[in-house]
Amino acid sequence: MSDSEARRDANALEAFTKRRSTPRTTFALVLVSIAEASLSMALDDVERYSTAAFMVGIALAAALAFGVGRAVDVVKDATWRAATALLLPGACGALIGMLVQAIVLAEVGSDWNRAVKDLGGLVDTTEPVGWIAAGVVLGGLPAVVVSVFLFLAARALTRVAGHDASESFGVGFVGVSGLISAFGLLLVRGLAQGPLFLVTVASAVTVLVAVVIDGSRIAFLRRVYAKNGEGFDIVPADRFAADPNLAPMVAAAGSSSVLVRVHRGDYRASALEPVALVADTEQETLRPLLRRRAAGAALLAATAALAGLAVLVHA
Numbered sequence: 001m002s003d004s005e006a007r008r009d010a011n012a013l014e015a016f017t018k019r020r021s022t023p024r025t026t027f028a029l030v031l032v033s034i035a036e037a038s039l040s041m042a043l044d045d046v047e048r049y050s051t052a053a054f055m056v057g058i059a060l061a062a063a064l065a066f067g068v069g070r071a072v073d074v075v076k077d078a079t080w081r082a083a084t085a086l087l088l089p090g091a092c093g094a095l096i097g098m099l100v101q102a103i104v105l106a107e108v109g110s111d112w113n114r115a116v117k118d119l120g121g122l123v124d125t126t127e128p129v130g131w132i133a134a135g136v137v138l139g140g141l142p143a144v145v146v147s148v149f150l151f152l153a154a155r156a157l158t159r160v161a162g163h164d165a166s167e168s169f170g171v172g173f174v175g176v177s178g179l180i181s182a183f184g185l186l187l188v189r190g191l192a193q194g195p196l197f198l199v200t201v202a203s204a205v206t207v208l209v210a211v212v213i214d215g216s217r218i219a220f221l222r223r224v225y226a227k228n229g230e231g232f233d234i235v236p237a238d239r240f241a242a243d244p245n246l247a248p249m250v251a252a253a254g255s256s257s258v259l260v261r262v263h264r265g266d267y268r269a270s271a272l273e274p275v276a277l278v279a280d281t282e283q284e285t286l287r288p289l290l291r292r293r294a295a296g297a298a299l300l301a302a303t304a305a306l307a308g309l310a311v312l313v314h315a
Contacts, residue, residue: 024069025069025072025173026065026066026069026070027069027174027206028149028153028169028170028173029066029068029069029146029149029150030065030066031177031181031199031202032145032146032176032180033089034061034062034065034198035177035180035195035199036142036143036145036146037058037061037096037142038181038188038195038199039187040139041054041058041100041192042187042188042190042191043188046100047191049108049116050103050107050108051191053100053104054100054191054192056100056103057100058195060096064092064095064096065146068084068092068150069150071084071088072088072150082155085147085150085153086147086150087147089144089147089150090140090143090147091140093139093140093141093142094139094140094143095139096135096139097134097140098132098133098135099135100135100138100139101118102132104116104125105128105131105132110126110127110128118131118134118138119134119137149176153169162248162249162250162251162276162277163247163249163250163276164214164217164248164249164250164251164289165251166210167292168251168252170206170207170209170210171292171295171299174206175203175207175295175300175303178199178202178203178204178207178299178303179306181197181199181200182196182200182302182304182306182307184196185197185306186306186309186310186313193314197307200307203303204300204304207299207300207303208296208300210292211293211300214289214292214293215293217249217289218286218290218293221278221285222282222286224259225285226282231261232261232262232275233260233262233272234258234259234260234278235257235258235260235272236256236257237257237277239258240258240274243274246276247276247277248278249275249277249278250288251288252288253278253284253285253286253289254279254280254285255278255279256279257277257280258274258275258276258277258278260272260273260275261275
């Protein structure tokens with residue numbers, strides 16, 4: 001192996017093992033909240049009556065999603081985290097819905113000649129109290145989708161461990177946000193297309209980065225298992241059983257062996273530095289990575305197809 005290849009492997013390993021930190025729900029939550037708010041307000045014709053209400057709704061959805069995501073990330077207790085994930089989005093959605101209704105009412109007024117109906121005619125702008133209160137339903141019910149999404153994400157965070165946690169979470173949750181947004185592009189016109197397009201692009205870029213990182217991780221591990229990764233080796237895990245800092249290189253793979261860095265040519269005489277837990281065989285270690293890379297590629301293809309179809313539909 002050349003010096004450049006050895007440096008490449010060393011740099012790749014450093015990048016892989018730096019990504020051990022637990023992924024955050026905030027980014028994925030902001031994306032899915034913007035998508036949900038854009039879709040729900042577009043289907044409710046909010047933009048038709050008040051552009052300001054639509055823009056305020058999107059901005060508040062993003063801001064409150066950021067706050068809720070940070071709150072969920074801070075809470076460590078599993079029960080409180082689940083309660084936060086289930087209750088906060090619905091409460092925030094209801095508040096946003098009421099504010100949007102109030103802005104529409106301020107622009108339309110309560111005169112019979114300009115009356116606007118909502119909830120299938122159950123409320124209208126001639127009755128301000130009922131009209132604003134309807135925001136609890138209009139904003140709260142769509143937020144249930146966000147609650148379910150956040151609850152699943154919060155549960156996933158308790159199970160995601162290892163150096164590939166960011167890629168695992170990114171493909172699974174950020175990728176789904178992009179798919180929802182791309183589908184939404186088929187259904188809406190006007191201002192709602194802007195936020196949905198941004199969410200679709202942000203999600204696609206995130207998934208693409210995860211796919212590329214997984215591809216590099218696969219190539220590196222293949223070289224190590226084939227004994228072509230100079231300076232690295234695979235040894236039985238019991239040699240480092242007392243090391244509490246070791247984490248799996250691939251969370252869903254086995255952990256019966258250890259990837260080690262071999263220091264040669266110095267006074268330590270081939271000392272072994274443990275890096276990460278891996279499975280005994282290349283096949284066991286790479287199987288989850290290959291599946292996730294395939295899932296990421298499928299999400300990218302589906303997202304691109306839906307976005308392209310939306311362009312044709314609205315052309």
